[in-house]
Amino acid sequence: MSIITRVALRKSYGVCNPMNPACSQVYNSALKSTGSAQQQMDEFWAKNKETNRPMSPHLTIYKPQLTSMLSITHRATGMMLAGATCAFAAATVIPGAAECALQTANYLHGSMLGSLVLFDIKMCLAWPLTFHVCNGVRHLIWDSASGLSLSSVYTTGWAVLLSSLVLAALFTLVMQ
Secondary structure, three states, X not given: OHHHHHHHHHHHHOOOOOOOHHHHHHHHHHHOOOOHHHHHHHHHHHHHHHOXXXXXXXXXXXXXXXHHHHHHHHHHHHHHHHHHHHHHHHHHHOOOHXXXXXXXXXXXXXXXXXXXXXXXXXHHHHHHHHHHHHHHHHHHHHHOOOOOOHHHHHXXXXXXXXXXXXXXXXXXXXXX
16 A cells, blocks of 8 residues: 555655655655554654664674574575686687686696695685585485484584585595
8 A cells, every 4th residue: 555655646746755844744654554563663663762772783793603604605605606607607708718727727837836826726616616515415404304403503514614625625636
């Protein structure tokens, strides 16, 4: 209902400015929902204003936990893998990109420092994949309703971190 009212307001007043006293009352009533939910929200904000409570600092007051960090990392690695896939696909269209990358890799293999740089680059490419796969297996296990106790969640979390690092190192060393 409020969406219809907002559309009607925009059509009748042009773009209704909520600061304009002529339409602010109508505009505010269109924005508010009806019922006890809106009343509870109004009471909550009024009580916070009366007691001079500050807004919650949100993430700054919470101590980072393994579970939340693994969840955030799982999402980030998924986005990185999707982006890397698109970038590699786009790079195949550029003529001579593969040859240039191969020449650069061969040049870096010529020195100890270059080999360390290549190892780091390979780890940066391999670790998101291994972490995402290991954590995905962990989520599949959770989908079968096992391993959901707090102690096993932390144990499997540390196991995911360790196994993803070991697998990434193995892939990096094997793919010389």
